[in-house]
Amino acid sequence: xxxxxxxxxxxxxxxxxxxxxxxxxxxxxxxxxxxxxxxxxxxxxxxxxxxxxxxxxxxxxxxxxxxxxxxxxxxxxxxxxxxxxxxxxxxxxxxxxxxx
Numbered sequence: 001x002x003x004x005x006x007x008x009x010x011x012x013x014x015x016x017x018x019x020x021x022x023x024x025x026x027x028x029x030x031x032x033x034x035x036x037x038x039x040x041x042x043x044x045x046x047x048x049x050x051x052x053x054x055x056x057x058x059x060x061x062x063x064x065x066x067x068x069x070x071x072x073x074x075x076x077x078x079x080x081x082x083x084x085x086x087x088x089x090x091x092x093x094x095x096x097x098x099x100x
């Protein structure tokens with residue numbers, strides 16, 4: 001995973017602020033590939049309540065500013081399958097956890 005502990009903390013704090021403390025945050029895409037370079041930060045967020053476009057926009061803007069990287073967020077309600085893209089993302093995603 002090509003995220004520093006500081007970046008991981010920023011992501012978790014921001015997502016939990018926008019989507020709730022119980023939101024599950026997973027990373028997918030090129031940042032999982034240790035051999036790749038660059039790339040955006042692709043996040044799958046599962047929240048208890050149905051996620052809104054407003055929440056996603058606020059989280060994306062805050063993360064892009066804090067990380068100085070492009071960020072894409074796929075947000076779904078916990079317990080739902082989501083659309084086809086969310087299902088593919090979930091199948092390849094790794095949970096983000098607070099670094100020690």
